[in-house]
Amino acid sequence: MVFNTSLTGYQEVFTDPSYCGQIVCLTYPHIGNVGTNLDDEESPKPYIEALVVREFSALSSNWRSSESAQHFLERNNVPVIWDIDTRALVRHLRDVGALRGVVSTDGTPAEKLIAEARALPTMTGQELASRVSSPKSYHWDRGSIDLAAPFAAAASAGAVPAGTSGVPHSAHRPGAASGKRYRVVAYDLGIKQNILRLLVDHGCDVTVVPAKTSAEDVLAMKPDGVFISNGPGDPEPATYAVENIRKMVGRAPIFGICLGHQLCGLALGGKTFKLKFGHHGANHPVKNLLTEKIEITSQNHGFCVDPESLPSSDVEITHLNLNDHTNEGMRHRSLPLFSVQYHPEASPGPHDARYLFDQFIDLMETHKRA
């Protein structure tokens, strides 16, 4: 059971595979106001286990809305409880840390449910990335939507969830498909589609591969760069991914986000630990230690890389969380690898860190030349 403090972007939260195995409480009391639409999903279906809110709007009011949030979750069998004191719940979670939880609608006595919740495994030690990863690889070619373009197509498209291979259902940024220059292989550990869209926007030809694809297979595709995605669960048991990253470091430029960052940290010899209640929101200040500029970031993680555990001779800490001074980013001092704990693809959240995608392109360009 976790809470997210973002004021906007509930649909992105619902459909973020990193929320697999978690009940999510949204702190903003009015959820559902803008319904859902086909462009704002981060994966083809919601991943949250259940939703807890103060008020859940039956009405969607937005020119892009194609389905109400209530109907969307109902259709995907996600239970929602509302009309509860979510602030009290959040204060409790803040004090005691993320908890295991059960949502029940059938009148089962509380004691029984508590026992059931206690019997659940904790997040520590759970490998969930392979559970949400795509079973097979696929090609991705859709860039970001352009809000300035007409939305008539989206509005009439009906309530069909868009698949990863679905037809583009609204106007995409022109020119994104042309002029592809970088072949990127993206490991899907629960990848958010906005990462893929931004890679395409930046001129990448993206192939998404399942979590357990071997490093050899990936390197055989001769990628210009490898991307390690976000995803759910504890990074430590995902040893296969750590192994693969170790094999690829230095052989192709690597960019990791969130779980990808934690896995890179482990691959470089570091350790990870679990945060009390994690960071889940869209307002966390992160300082880029290289430029001293502050980025307002989107965050969604329960685990964290211990910067002390990283070999300082090889690894440079690049980003710092200003709220609790936890690690938010690093890069290899000599090899083409960098990663961030937060979400430069935002969605939901501010776009302050989009420069990291440019940085990935630059890294691939430099590596290509060298």
Add this chain to the structure above:
Amino acid sequence: MPKRTDIHKIMIIGSGPIIIGQACEFDYSGTQACKSLRSEGYEVVLVNSNPATIMTDPEIANRTYIEPLSKIYLEAIIAAERPDALLPTVGGQTGLNLAVELAESGILEKYGVKLIGASLDAIKVAEDRLLFKDVCRKIGLEVPASAVVTEIQEAVRFADELGYPVVIRPSFTLGGTGGSIAYNHEEFVDAIARALDASPVHQALIEESVIGWKEYELEVMRDWRDNFVVICSIENFDPMGIHTGDSITVAPAQTLTDKEYQRMRDAAAAIIRAVGVETGGSNIQFGIDPATGRMVVIEMNPRVSRSSALASKATGFPIAKIAAKLAVGMTLDEIPNDITKKTPCSFEPTIDYVVAKIPKWQFEKFPGSDTTLTTQMKSVGEVMAIGRTFQEALCKGIRALEPSSAWRPPAEVTTALLREKLHVPGPDRLHWLFEALERGMSRDEVCDLTKIDPWFIAHLEEMLAVDKRMAGTSLRQCSRELMLESKRSGASDEEIAKLWDVKSSSVRSRRQELGVTPVFKRVDTCAAEFESFTPYLYSTYEEEDESGAVERPKIVILGSGPNRIGQGIEFDYCCCHAAFALKEDGYETVMVNCNPETVSTDYDTSDRLYFEPLTLEDVLAVLDREKPQGVIVQFGGQTPLNLAIELKRNGAKIIGTDPESIDLAEDRRRFGALLTELQIPQPRNATALAPEEAVAAASEIGLPVLVRPSYVLGGRSMVIAYDLKTVQEYVIQAAQIGTAGDPKRPILIDQFLEDATEVDVDALADGEDVLIAGIMEHIEEAGIHSGDSSCVLPSVSLRPSVLERIREYTSRLAKALHVVGLMNVQYAIQRDTVYVLEVNPRASRTIPYVSKATGVPLAKVAARLMTGRKLRELNLPFIEHDGIKELAVHDFYAVKSPVFPFNKFRGVDPVLGPEMRSTGEVMGISSDFGVAFAKAQLAAGQRLPQKGIVFMSVSDHDKKNAHHVARDLVTAGLKIVATRGTAAALRRSGIEVESVYKVNEGRPNIVDLIKTGKIDMLINTPLGRESFYDEKSIRRAAIRYNIPCITTLSAASAAARGIRAMLGHEADVSSLQDLHLRKSTAAVSIPSADSDALPSASPARAGAAVPPADPA
């Protein structure tokens, strides 16, 4: 990056008097900025003409100047103080415009003053609509199609091309003054002329209409390292086309997806960078077409604004305070968040509640004005309410507005009328919305007519549905679940009581019986992610209470609610002072208020802040939780006083003067009896419902009499009747327009004290001792509302025997009413007889003014007296006259003058009467009374002419004395023109004067002269009803062409003195600190121990060494 060390002394210009569009939010922002800079070790020089502000308290800045906000005075202050920098962004549009003027005229450069916070270029780009639009287009953002015009024909051509409706916005005006929407060619021609006139640079923008679009605002901040954060998003409930100051607004934005919101955020970041606002806060407005999502940029304020005050209160993020720190070179990450203590300010607040702001209008004060809500702001104040849901916030906001009576739709409302009311927005908009929904109008139709988002309308529907279910049950049968649902949807006990036709106290007890009571939650900037150390609280109906109230000595102070005419910043000033004093005395202070513009609702002002409506229900809930030792009701004006008796009945301990005494003083009959008993004269008076009754009463009182309704309606104010026929006619007419015949609203008939001088007295009392704080002599004669009169302290013309009597009566009254705290008495002096007009045993509007003039913080002293401390232990600098103590009189004159909003209400007659209509006040200080008056007039926006032509038209009654004024003016070198009668009277006294036609006498008449710029000042005293329209058109023309217009002979006389005194007079300025130090050295004769605390200020003080009139 640490703060700048190359600057030490920073000047801040305040926003001047409270006017529509610029209210006490700039006292809040200016006060924060001063405190913030001083805490960083800078010396602050503050200039503001408004004495009713906290920022002009001598403790807030190092050097405080209450001087006119005009270039010459500002230059004099700069010359005296030699500040290193000027922070132009915390004093509203006024402060910003003055900074631009000082920069452009080379004054800043001359004295080496740097602009910090925003550069001149950035200000100009942001403020010039055309430049701003160019910048937006250049960075790829859309703006409505537009053109800037400076002359009418060109404007008309463009508008015709663009197609109607079009929006007209004059350049460089406040609160959209002169702005409007024209729906056709004819309307446009009229509107554009007005807009060009309203603009100081005779320029206006004509724009593609985006009326009916969704309107959003972002409050953003940036530091010099280019760190950018959004503090708050605001969505307007009302669509584009209604000024945001007149719109209900909601925070955060409700109907944007993340992608749309982030697009807006990206746009805001790009704009603030492109415009070049390097540090500080800005407000950026956007419009979105609800059908297509097309987003256009509307405008930007490169400074702290009304919306940033709202955003600060809505999120707990103090924008002005942080903006000031950023201006001196700090970065957001260097500044800790006060509320969480552990996290920095470089974040974006997230909230877990909904905030609603609702404007308060007072059109009833301005009969004849157009009540349609447009792009020009017309509201006088606002409330903010916090709830966990939109419904709860909206309902709390509605009751926080304190409607004087329940709104009823007119008896027969046709669907056509209903549609029109929905389509043409007015101040009653919400009521019409509920009316339409109750009648079953479909949501689609309502949305179509109002252009309000269906999400909001759906919530209103739900509220009505819950009400309906409540109406279907009863006090006894209501279940806990339904009661809770109703309370959660925002219903007040009073509304529920109405549904059940029971008393609200019964609902309250039943609700408590059912265990349905509110809890308090915190505003913490972070949706509970971090612990909050600041008890900034709001009520809601949920499970967990986090008020953290503990038992300890504490006092609850009830604030004054939304700003309105007659109850504004002066009362907030008093409430803040109570909090400051009691905190110093070791009490925990608890503030309850709902006005986001105020200093009292700053979480720093008191120990605990409850942002709650000031209704019995809401206040009792706070008292139940806090269990204070005392409640202060006498500082917040009428709002808390109206609750006093009920609070007492419910067990609250009201400290200070007993509410029963306050009641007694307001009861005409009981108070009359008390005065008789105390042998204090009052004008003979009576009330009447019918004409015969009125005539009988008038003849008994003796003519002339002042006849007025007890409640002003339909434009009728007072009439002075010299014969009984006039009395009879008045009552008959009043009956026709419904102001008579109602036993609750009788006609008031008072003996009219001709040629009387009015005097206001503020006094302190502790139950044993009485201390006179100030005896203020009004400049206008009796009959003008005291809040609308100019007055001077100390008095200039009262004889010692009169002063003695005033002191004596004041003391007697304070003792008889057992006053503990403050008391205000209004007197009329006629031929040396002192009459009592009114007594208010509570804080009055004049408290801040008297405090500034005397240097004694009266409200602080009064708060201490209320907790049982005594005057004699507080060491106040008094002088004793015949055993009655009075605060030491200073060696300068302080003149207070009112400021009126007539320019916002076209067609309204600006003549003064017993109904208060001023929104704010200014103070002028000088050792010469004439200069002090002229400074006050200048500060109030009435620049008394130094040369040119004065028009005079005075009533028959005034004719015998008009020659004094005329002679003064002629001596000063001005020419007089006058209407026939006045001219004849003046010629008889040997004054050279030219005649001019009245409006109905032929042309060119006086209005023609005004329009052609030939008149520099008007003296026009009311002549009686027959020429009413003639005068009205003269006065209206004066407003339109911004010519000083004086409507009483006594003010004219003061003006003439002022004009003479100002001749050849250099701007003399002095800081409050110097004035009071000089005074205390004089009074207590302690040598100044701290002479180096007084840098080069004295040279600027060049006032003529005229000794003040000796009052004793």
